[in-house]
Amino acid sequence: MPPRIPSPWDAHTPRLLLPRPIGPRQSKRGIKSIYPPRFNRFNSGKDLPILSSTPEAALKRKEFTIPPRTGALATKVGMTALYDPVTAKRVPCTVLQLDRVQVVAHKTVKKHGYFAVQVGAGSKNPSNVTRPLLGHFTEANVSPKRFVAEFRVKGKEGLLGVGETITAGWFKEGQFVDTRSNSRGMGFAGGMKRWGFSGQPASHGNSLTHRAMGSAGASQGSGSRVLPGKKMAGRMGNKRVTIQNLKVLKVDEPNGLVVVNGAVSGPKGCIVKIQDALKKPWPEITVPPVVETAQPATV
Template structure:
């Protein structure tokens, strides 16, 4: 009968007495050397994974623009001044719809960005009016070169290609948008100032009695001791400045357009107080609107500036 082999690695004889077949097992044993009993599997890379049906991401500017080709609007947007909210009644159904009233004030194209010069396509528009004595000389020369009056508000809207570039100096009227289409509205929300944890984050507060003294609306402990490293973790919800950041409301329906009064009426509410500036542009998550030939065509704009 053959002798019984040792069951423990510690009982094995020295390495120089073992056959050559056992040496690779002893040298590569351990997690540090990549030894594992699991089924061998490939470890995917973090970036540029070869996924079936999807192209490999590249880092060139042309590739970045190609990836945004489906989400960049075909037309420029507009700047509106929020006048407040009201309601519209449907005489047939009797349904009351809350709406936001925006006014377009002397909205004109100031400049446009091109791919050859700036790396992307965009239209710069200006709204309102400002006295020339209150405008810096550099900005005043920018308006003078475009042939427009000094504007109080200036914004830039990305477009897909050169077909969406309007002529410099062209006016954008409320009929640039069509009743029934969807737009994305973005504005700076109403600033609240410095607020506590209950109003800013919705904390429930502490007890009203049972020994609680003058700490009813405080947030309590901001961090543990040894469990969290004796520190306050980054991102902790605490009192601070509330509001004032940009908020985008997507898929807002255009209920009515009044060209004579310069009004665009949107369904529902839009972020921002009365008198704030609101940027509106064709919604990126809805089909692009079908624009009639008589309303806001690029061909007519190019002919006017030629």
């Protein structure tokens, strides 16, 4: 019998098992996206500007959310009430006092990437101030401040001169302001006081766990762990709270008092940041130009 000629290995192999040759049409195909882009009426249109990733473009997009003027630091004196003769009602209000508020430094786009004014308030013994911070105040030709804060402004027109004093007359009666301050700290609190939990039943097998939190999370369903952000017992309060659209009812410039409508978070004596309200029209107040201050003499 003549010897059998060996056939190629793919002669009797099914087509399914053979490698598929890459043709010109297949080479253009890519991996199909699981989340293809969807139509959105907010990002499609002929008149929409092209977004840019430069810092100048970011500042341009946020212009309408940054006040043109700087704010001020004040101390919460307490609450009182004023009588409104128009509505014949007793209006609760908060008294804020400005104590030696001065401009300490500037932040510019060229050096820091944004425009801001650094403001200091109060006073502090120079012996209790660190040397770097003492040199910072000396360069600005201002006395050491107890509180220092920063206020964003829209442009260089809102930069006040270094060393300039901000009085209560910076705010006008009838305008609206936003206040930011830390709320009153209440220490360690349970779940019922801190988050408003209803508590467990008073009977039906409950034993000494009437105000306890209960289950902190599922076992297998959530990965046998307590998920981050779970509402539990802990320290309550002492967090920054922003209260918007408070109307300035009265301004006493000689005594440095600004009376605003409603309540401001925090205990008496806390520091409060006041600035023009974001959701109200900007007050029509001219900002004085920047005055170049003389450099302090070296000792």
